[in-house]
Amino acid sequence: MRSRSFILETVSRLVLFVILIFSLYLLLRGHNAPGGGFIAGLMTSATFVLQFLAFGPTNQRNILPINFRLLIPVGLLTSFTTGFVPLLLGKPFLTSAFGHATLPILGEIEWATAVLFDLGVYFVVVGVTMSIISAIGEE
Amino acid sequence: MLINVVTNFALVVITICLGFCLYRLIIGPSFPDRLVASDTISTNTVAFLIVLSIKYTTQVFFDAALVIAILGFLSTVAMSKFLIGGSVFDRD
Numbered sequence: 001m002r003s004r005s006f007i008l009e010t011v012s013r014l015v016l017f018v019i020l021i022f023s024l025y026l027l028l029r030g031h032n033a034p035g036g037g038f039i040a041g042l043m044t045s046a047t048f049v050l051q052f053l054a055f056g057p058t059n060q061r062n063i064l065p066i067n068f069r070l071l072i073p074v075g076l077l078t079s080f081t082t083g084f085v086p087l088l089l090g091k092p093f094l095t096s097a098f099g100h101a102t103l104p105i106l107g108e109i110e111w112a113t114a115v116l117f118d119l120g121v122y123f124v125v126v127g128v129t130m131s132i133i134s135a136i137g138e139e
Numbered sequence: 140m141l142i143n144v145v146t147n148f149a150l151v152v153i154t155i156c157l158g159f160c161l162y163r164l165i166i167g168p169s170f171p172d173r174l175v176a177s178d179t180i181s182t183n184t185v186a187f188l189i190v191l192s193i194k195y196t197t198q199v200f201f202d203a204a205l206v207i208a209i210l211g212f213l214s215t216v217a218m219s220k221f222l223i224g225g226s227v228f229d230r231d
Contacts, residue, residue: 019209026202043206046209046213049213053220053227053228057228137228
């Protein structure tokens with residue numbers, strides 16, 4: 001049985017980009033403020049779950065043909081590589097490098113390699129959450 | 140300080156509202172009662188965090204309030220779909 005709700009579809013289309021931008025914001029500030037890869041991944045999966053609820057899993061899989069199970073090894077590999085590279089340079093495991101850079105529009109920002117580690121955590125959380133929810137939804 | 144008195148009063152009122160909602164969530168005879176109670180609890184939690192961040196003049200709680208608002212909306216939608224159709228995800 002397929003019950004379409006016009007209000008839910010419109011709201012989920014509008015809210016999608018707001019939550020995605022919020023999750024990106026949480027991901028990028030995660031290394032020196034509240035936030036980080038875990039909660040950003042949860043927010044991104046919240047948008048996908050909202051699309052699942054509004055449009056149904058089959059339509060959603062046609063729109064967004066990503067195999068979410070593939071994101072788990074990709075994220076683990078990213079995090080492990082970020083932790084392993086300082087070991088090759090003779091520093092302790094998971095040492096984070098940081099510095100300042102000047103970008104054209106944003107001005108001077110502080111960059112840190114901890115963002116790459118957060119990116120790996122983000123991929124793992126999105127993959128695990130979407131795998132679990134797809135498995136429950138297809139029961 | 141007037142702002143301190145006002146925020147303390149607001150926190151007390153929101154806490155009493157949360158207590159009533161918790162009563163309805165536990166006792167509530169039917170499923171829609173519990174659904175509305177849990178939605179109101181998430182809204183009241185957002186209001187509580189905003190008033191708390193006004194009281195302490197910090198912005199730390201705003202992100203937590205936004206996360207709770209998004210998750211509360213999502214869980215309300217999911218439970219409403221379960222209430223209407225009997226299943227959360229549509230099969231077609």
